[in-house]
Amino acid sequence: MPSTEQNDIMEDLSSGRYGKYTVNAPLAHYAYWKIGGPADLLIEPQSIEQIQSLIRYLAQQGIPYVVIGDGCNMLFDDAGLRGVVVRIGRGMAELSIQGELIEAQGGVYVPWLARKSALAGLTGLEHTIGIPGTLGGLVLMNGGSLRKGIGDNVVEVEVVTPQGDRKVLSREECQFSYRHSALQGTGNIVVRTVLKCEKADKKTVRREMLDILRQRRRNFPLRLPNCGSVFLNDPDIYEAYGPPGKVVEDTGLKGLKIGDIQVSPLHANFMVNLGNGRSRDVLNLIRTVRERVFQRTGFWLTCEVRYIAPDGQMMQAHVAAGP
Numbered sequence: 001m002p003s004t005e006q007n008d009i010m011e012d013l014s015s016g017r018y019g020k021y022t023v024n025a026p027l028a029h030y031a032y033w034k035i036g037g038p039a040d041l042l043i044e045p046q047s048i049e050q051i052q053s054l055i056r057y058l059a060q061q062g063i064p065y066v067v068i069g070d071g072c073n074m075l076f077d078d079a080g081l082r083g084v085v086v087r088i089g090r091g092m093a094e095l096s097i098q099g100e101l102i103e104a105q106g107g108v109y110v111p112w113l114a115r116k117s118a119l120a121g122l123t124g125l126e127h128t129i130g131i132p133g134t135l136g137g138l139v140l141m142n143g144g145s146l147r148k149g150i151g152d153n154v155v156e157v158e159v160v161t162p163q164g165d166r167k168v169l170s171r172e173e174c175q176f177s178y179r180h181s182a183l184q185g186t187g188n189i190v191v192r193t194v195l196k197c198e199k200a201d202k203k204t205v206r207r208e209m210l211d212i213l214r215q216r217r218r219n220f221p222l223r224l225p226n227c228g229s230v231f232l233n234d235p236d237i238y239e240a241y242g243p244p245g246k247v248v249e250d251t252g253l254k255g256l257k258i259g260d261i262q263v264s265p266l267h268a269n270f271m272v273n274l275g276n277g278r279s280r281d282v283l284n285l286i287r288t289v290r291e292r293v294f295q296r297t298g299f300w301l302t303c304e305v306r307y308i309a310p311d312g313q314m315m316q317a318h319v320a321a322g323p
């Protein structure tokens, strides 16, 4: 944040007019990996209008900012962030269901959305029941499981643009593909999404969700802080060597540790924080795993996880890790 007008700007931003705020917000508290130093300011808008005016103000003042949801897929730096974190969370979590259509704000917690859809006798979102995080994050990442993505159900997405305007995008405009959407890298903030499901038997949907949760509990290390899958599934690598977890395991890296960050002994595409993990440990472990996998297979794994540099730049973690 520019030092000259810092006081005035901090006063404006922490007036409450843009939402709830925390000064010197400890980012480890806002990331599933439990890693990250303090951000100058973290603001949680409570309405679309607050998001619009906040984004306009930040752009006008040239203040670096980063948008997050629940921080499930985020690696913050040990040095924190010199700027503002805009958190789209439970203050933006309205949801309504009409027939086969679900309309939900960006901060809705995804497993809650899945449960609501089941209670309404709707099928289509079963695969999201165990995915932590917000709907906004899920839409941006086209997240999902069991070879599905949330994009399959999207009818339209409403965003706030980097200019602070509201815009509605059709599913086609979002260009969903595996863990990708055209929203990535645009600075658009997902504030509302309309999803289409199909009518189904409530009990069948519920049973399916419970099965999925059981499988996830068995296969994923859910007790220690982690950010889900670290590496993306790549079709070429998959064909030659299998999914990323298998590739890392077959390279003999299960259990490998740098500092307090470890390749999970349970599932090799997860990296768990054993207690005092640091961002540089994660980046070093990512680099080591990628190099060793490249030496064995000739392929470079790429990351799903996003790293946020202290100046607010966001990138896939393997880019920050090098080489």
Ligand SMILES: Cc1cc2nc3c(=O)[nH]c(=O)nc-3n(C[C@H](O)[C@H](O)[C@H](O)COP(=O)(O)OP(=O)(O)OC[C@H]3O[C@@H](n4cnc5c(N)ncnc54)[C@H](O)[C@@H]3O)c2cc1C
Binding pocket: 032, 066, 067, 068, 069, 070, 071, 072, 073, 074, 088, 106, 107, 130, 131, 132, 133, 134, 135, 136, 137, 138, 139, 140, 141, 142, 143, 144, 145, 188, 189, 190, 191, 222, 226, 227, 228, 229, 306
């Ligand atoms: C234990 C565990 C298991 C997981 N399993 C899965 C899985 O099975 N499948 C899967 O796909 N993912 C999985 N993940 C990853 C993660 O849950 C998803 O990527 C999730 O959708 C991210 O949501 P979030 O709100 O936490 O987003 P964040 O991690 O906060 O942000 C992720 C990205 O989305 C952007 N973003 C967040 N909110 C918004 C918004 N409202 N508008 C615009 N951009 C936004 C951020 O800028 C960032 O680029 C898992 C994570 C964990 C910790």
